[in-house]
Amino acid sequence: xxxxxxxxxxxxxxxxxxxxxxxxxxxxxxxxxxxxxxxxxxxxxxxxxxxxxxxxxxxxxxxxxxxxxxxxxxxxxxxxxxxxxxxxxxxxxxxxxxxxxxxxxxxxxxxxxxxxxxxxxxxxxxxxxxxxxxxxxxxxxxxxxxxxxxxxxxxxxxxxxxxxxxxxxxxxxxxxxxxxxxxxxxxxxxxxxxxxxxxxxxxxxxxxxxxxxxxxxxxxxxxxxxxxxxxxxxxxxxxxxxxxxxxxxxxxxxxxxxxxxxxxxxxxxxxxxxxxxxxxxxxxxxxxxxxxxxxxxxxxxxxxxxxxxxxxxxxxxxxxxxxxxxxxxxxxxxxxxxxxxxxxxxxxxxxxxxxxxxxxxxxxxxxxxxxxxxxxxxxxxxxxxxxxxxxxxxxxxxxxxxxxxxxxxxxxxxxxxxxxxxxxxxxxxxxxxxxxxxxxxxxxxxxxxxxxxxxxxxxxxxxxxxxxxxxxxxxxxxxxxxxxxxxxxxxxxxxxxxxxxxxxxxxxxxxxxxxxxxxxxx
Amino acid sequence: xxxxxxxxxxxxxxxxxxxxxxxxxxxxxxxxxxxxxxxxxxxxxxxxxxxxxxxxxxxxxxxxxxxxxxxxxxxxxxxxxxxxxxxxxxxxxxxxxxxxxxxxxxxxxxxxxxxxxxxxxxxxxxxxxxxxxxxxxxxxxxxxxxxxxxxxxxxxxxxxxxxxxxxxxxxxxxxxxxxxxxxxxxxxxxxxxxxxxxxxxxxxxxxxxxxxxxxxxxxxxxxxxxxxxxxxxxxxxxxxxxxxxxxxxxxxxxxxxxxxxxxxxxxxxxxxxxxxxxxxxxxxxxxxxxxxxxxxxxxxxxxxxxxxxxxxxxxxxxxxxxxxxxxxxxxxxxxxxxxxxxxxxxxxxxxxxxxxxxxxxxxxxxxxxxxxxxxxxxxxxxxxxxxxxxxxxxxxxxxxxxxxxxxxxx
Numbered sequence: 001x002x003x004x005x006x007x008x009x010x011x012x013x014x015x016x017x018x019x020x021x022x023x024x025x026x027x028x029x030x031x032x033x034x035x036x037x038x039x040x041x042x043x044x045x046x047x048x049x050x051x052x053x054x055x056x057x058x059x060x061x062x063x064x065x066x067x068x069x070x071x072x073x074x075x076x077x078x079x080x081x082x083x084x085x086x087x088x089x090x091x092x093x094x095x096x097x098x099x100x101x102x103x104x105x106x107x108x109x110x111x112x113x114x115x116x117x118x119x120x121x122x123x124x125x126x127x128x129x130x131x132x133x134x135x136x137x138x139x140x141x142x143x144x145x146x147x148x149x150x151x152x153x154x155x156x157x158x159x160x161x162x163x164x165x166x167x168x169x170x171x172x173x174x175x176x177x178x179x180x181x182x183x184x185x186x187x188x189x190x191x192x193x194x195x196x197x198x199x200x201x202x203x204x205x206x207x208x209x210x211x212x213x214x215x216x217x218x219x220x221x222x223x224x225x226x227x228x229x230x231x232x233x234x235x236x237x238x239x240x241x242x243x244x245x246x247x248x249x250x251x252x253x254x255x256x257x258x259x260x261x262x263x264x265x266x267x268x269x270x271x272x273x274x275x276x277x278x279x280x281x282x283x284x285x286x287x288x289x290x291x292x293x294x295x296x297x298x299x300x301x302x303x304x305x306x307x308x309x310x311x312x313x314x315x316x317x318x319x320x321x322x323x324x325x326x327x328x329x330x331x332x333x334x335x336x337x338x339x340x341x342x343x344x345x346x347x348x349x350x351x352x353x354x355x356x357x358x359x360x361x362x363x364x365x366x367x368x369x370x371x372x373x374x375x376x377x378x379x380x381x382x383x384x385x386x387x388x389x390x391x392x393x394x395x396x397x398x399x400x401x402x403x404x405x406x407x408x409x410x411x412x413x414x415x416x417x418x419x420x421x422x423x424x425x426x427x428x429x430x431x432x433x434x435x436x437x438x439x440x441x442x443x444x445x446x447x448x449x450x451x452x453x454x455x456x457x458x459x460x461x462x463x464x465x466x467x468x469x470x471x472x473x474x475x476x477x478x479x480x481x482x483x484x485x486x487x488x489x490x491x492x493x494x495x496x497x498x499x500x501x502x503x504x505x506x507x508x509x510x511x512x513x514x515x516x517x518x519x520x521x522x
Numbered sequence: 523x524x525x526x527x528x529x530x531x532x533x534x535x536x537x538x539x540x541x542x543x544x545x546x547x548x549x550x551x552x553x554x555x556x557x558x559x560x561x562x563x564x565x566x567x568x569x570x571x572x573x574x575x576x577x578x579x580x581x582x583x584x585x586x587x588x589x590x591x592x593x594x595x596x597x598x599x600x601x602x603x604x605x606x607x608x609x610x611x612x613x614x615x616x617x618x619x620x621x622x623x624x625x626x627x628x629x630x631x632x633x634x635x636x637x638x639x640x641x642x643x644x645x646x647x648x649x650x651x652x653x654x655x656x657x658x659x660x661x662x663x664x665x666x667x668x669x670x671x672x673x674x675x676x677x678x679x680x681x682x683x684x685x686x687x688x689x690x691x692x693x694x695x696x697x698x699x700x701x702x703x704x705x706x707x708x709x710x711x712x713x714x715x716x717x718x719x720x721x722x723x724x725x726x727x728x729x730x731x732x733x734x735x736x737x738x739x740x741x742x743x744x745x746x747x748x749x750x751x752x753x754x755x756x757x758x759x760x761x762x763x764x765x766x767x768x769x770x771x772x773x774x775x776x777x778x779x780x781x782x783x784x785x786x787x788x789x790x791x792x793x794x795x796x797x798x799x800x801x802x803x804x805x806x807x808x809x810x811x812x813x814x815x816x817x818x819x820x821x822x823x824x825x826x827x828x829x830x831x832x833x834x835x836x837x838x839x840x841x842x843x844x845x846x847x848x849x850x851x852x853x854x855x856x857x858x859x860x861x862x863x864x865x866x867x868x869x870x871x872x873x874x875x876x877x878x879x880x881x882x883x884x885x886x887x888x889x890x891x892x893x894x895x896x897x898x899x900x901x902x903x904x905x906x907x908x909x910x911x912x913x914x915x916x917x918x919x920x921x922x923x924x925x926x927x928x929x930x931x932x
Contacts, residue, residue: 267816302673303608303615306819308637311669475637482822 014042017289018243019504025250036259046235050437056236064498083382086228091197096337130223192352209360270485289490291459292472312473320443320455323401328437366406403443458497479510551747571598580769590762591692608674639823640799686747691737694761701757708928734778779917835886
């Protein structure tokens with residue numbers, strides 16, 4: 001083993017690991033990031049899925065990147081640019097009478113004046129409420145039931161933020177924050193297509209249906225970075241590459257194809273990490289951007305933890321229920337009734353809320369949706385670096401596809417792909433004939449490609465009971481863990497998933513604060 | 523044997539084959555022998571078993587134990603078989619002490635805690651063989667023990683109902699077992715385990731007990747329970763053998779200074795009120811906490827407690843007068859309330875009113891003069907006395923024969 005003086009090892013070069021590395025390197029720390037894959041980015045990557053066709057293999061839309069991270073790490077000057085910003089959403093109707101949603105403006109689908117007005121109000125209060133969450137996102141969550149002053153100040157600030165919304169908004173926020181989006185949309189709107197599309201915001205990437213509680217919270221969380229949807233030029237990998245460049249310039253060493261197989265202990269303190277090839281790297285500080293189950297039960301091992309804590313980690317809900325479809329297309333697809341200008345929007349197949357709920361029903365019993373909900377993007381329309389000339393890439397999020405499929409994914413995957421393509425073909429006749437290559441990542445594939453337990457993008461369900469000081473579990477919710485020298489910085493920690501970087505930034509701050517106070521919680 | 527697979531905790535059990543399906547409570551495999559001796563016809567409960575308070579007179583039973591020997595039915599005690607490659611590291615993570623110090627063929631006392639360093643229960647670890655242990659305790663803990671298996675190659679089996687057990691305690695216990703034909707029994711040292719052939723079965727004997735006296739505990743399959751009882755009483759007939767119930771045991775264990783769950787502490791997982799649990803330090807069991815182990819349940823919290831100090835001291839009180847100070851408050855000489863009595867009895871051997879008490883720190887220094895408030899009733903009239911009490915360090919009854927090997931025949 002080598003000397004561990006002041007040396008920090010970060011496990012995983014996903015966006016959070018890279019953000020954390022950049023901040024710590026910027027603070028003068030010697031940082032090494034170890035990434036198992038051959039390229040940086042984790043689930044925020046661009047990769048080839050068919051010869052000449054590239055796609056954002058995990059997340060495909062950017063709408064949560066922490067503004068502080070952007071600014072403090074000067075990402076815009078680090079080669080990060082966008083092929084699309086403030087993207088609109090088109091809710092597809094089978095008859096071609098689609099609904100265009102642009103912020104709070106609605107167009108098409110015979111939308112009523114009432115719905116138009118209601119949308120203005122809905123958009124206003126949802127963004128206002130999301131602002132409360134926004135102010136929590138880039139803060140280390142306070143601990144409850146402590147006598148620590150900073151914890152109390154942080155809690156008081158949160159209460160004050162809610163109170164400052166005024167009586168009516170505060171009451172409404174407290175009323176809806178924990179309930180389901182089905183009820184809230186039902187209260188506000190008439191148009192089924194509109195409700196179907198908006199309900200998607202409450203369930204995308206999660207293991208929830210519109211009638212599940214926490215779906216309003218998820219919708220608020222998705223809005224909480226208060227920015228429009230965008231596509232990075234070169235795909236999502238461009239974000240990770242920019243972060244890696246910044247971290248590298250600040251002095252962080254990033255090693256790819258370096259798979260950490262376990263975290264080493266010396267007594268009750270972290271002593272280093274061991275790589276799959278047997279190489280050992282000594283360090284007294286390991287920060288893991290892997291999900292909490294992988295970190296604690298896989299890399300560290302339950303026997304180095306106390307049993308009550310292990311039980312809590314085991315009980316983290318993180319079962320993926322989302323698949324990712326990538327199609328290489330020969331030519332531009334055509335959607336019934338969709339104007340060429342709208343083809344580059346975010347296209348949704350969620351014709352009404354009951355459709356979405358029914359799609360979810362199957363997954364509760366270990367079956368995939370017969371008629372799934374789909375979020376489609378055609379990134380190559382905006383970015384010709386992704387596909388050969390005249391050809392296109394279709395990237396779609398497909399729900400629901402449960403991690404534990406009763407019939408087994410190896411047996412059923414081909415059927416599911418066919419079914420999804422048939423469904424999209426219904427909206428885009430002739431699509432099938434244009435397909436040159438297809439790839440579908442089930443949660444099991446996501447688990448193995450991105451090393452996320454359960455294939456859950458967010459490293460743990462986004463829910464009020466797994467948020468703030470409860471994420472991932474109490475006693476590791478302030479990025480420090482019960483094990484001396486082991487920290488978390490991934491999406492499994494507060495605030496959660498999405499290409500955001502807040503967890504990485506908060507974790508770096510937590511590590512620095514603990515170091516400053518001599519190893520104790522500040 | 524009721525084996526529980528940790529991955530599938532709930533297994534259908536055919537209740538129709540279980541006695542308690544009809545009786546709502548198990549009868550011990552010794553029941554047919556206990557029942558005729560139970561002149562009082564009063565039965566208490568120990569978990570899901572019938573357990574006699576007393577057979578005839580608890581004081582007589584007490585004296586039988588201190589002067590001859592008594593038989594107490596231990597079957598209701600929780601018994602967990604822990605085996606497999608990781609049995610030792612598993613136990614070391616579970617309990618606070620270093621388990622590797624309990625050699626094969628030996629028994630060790632231990633306590634285990636929740637993550638917050640608060641006691642769940644105390645008990646004994648029997649090191650039966652290589653990677654083979656039995657954990658015994660008063661309360662049931664299968665769920666916690668299975669929770670602890672994650673990450674270990676270990677098999678945990680609840681064998682409470684598959685092992686019948688008797689405690690034979692008192693000065694004539696050794697000679698009784700010798701009479702019964704257990705050759706070499708007199709060579710067993712305190713905390714030793716030995717196996718004997720017995721009526722075509724295997725009888726395990728440990729030199730352990732809960733009375734603070736010379737004594738043994740006998741472990742056998744339930745099919746041989748009755749013959750063991752019969753042979754024991756036959757062998758001990760001329761040595762004053764008696765059956766003993768729980769009331770006498772309470773007097774004995776308080777004299778010996780032994781703590782008991784639900785008296786001196788509440789099991790952490792069954793305690794809902796914050797602050798109502800106790801740490802090993804607060805139970806006087808700091809000597810069982812080994813911080814040289816890199817990890818065990820409660821370690822971090824106990825390290826903090828060691829640094830910042832604990833809240834309570836558990837002490838032994840020698841109290842003036844002859845009235846047991848049950849459930850009494852404890853006061854300083856200046857009438858400041860500083861604690862409560864957790865267990866109290868008149869000690870016939872020490873000829874004193876004695877108690878175990880929990881006191882707020884810094885109280886509990888040896889020799890400290892205190893007061894206990896005793897309420898007592900005479901023909902419906904209540905009286906109150908503020909009795910003087912002193913903190914003492916020695917246990918109230920500690921005969922050398924407990925440790926002497928070989929023990930005298932008496």
